[in-house]
Amino acid sequence: SSWVMTCAFEQSKGNLIACGGLDNVCSIYNIQNQSANARATKELVAHDGYLSCCRFTDEGHIITSSGDSTCIYWDINSGEVLKTFSDHTGDVMSVAINPENSNVFVSGSVDKTAKIWDLRNGKCVQTH
Numbered sequence: 001s002s003w004v005m006t007c008a009f010e011q012s013k014g015n016l017i018a019c020g021g022l023d024n025v026c027s028i029y030n031i032q033n034q035s036a037n038a039r040a041t042k043e044l045v046a047h048d049g050y051l052s053c054c055r056f057t058d059e060g061h062i063i064t065s066s067g068d069s070t071c072i073y074w075d076i077n078s079g080e081v082l083k084t085f086s087d088h089t090g091d092v093m094s095v096a097i098n099p100e101n102s103n104v105f106v107s108g109s110v111d112k113t114a115k116i117w118d119l120r121n122g123k124c125v126q127t128h
Contacts, residue, residue, distance in 0.1 A: 011066055026047075052065050115127050
């Protein structure tokens, strides 16, 4: 296995954790149904670079950021990419979900910008 560079707890029920890193994969684990050292219940694969950050929007969805300059919004159950956010011009290092509106998140990049995104239309609504 490779270096784990990010991890997150799902916040509403706390049954899921996610982690990822140099393997370019976001691995999802259900900690209620597994023993120690169990395998991932889902592996989300689409990034072309390392996984730098992951944050749950709810129990069924997660946002990941990557060294491939993108963020991806995922359906955890199906493993499908719902939207890819690709306005950054450098590695995206972090994401944070708006605590008052889970349809909005911010991403920070080595391109020296922070971008606010709306999941409903898939667009950047502000750049700082």
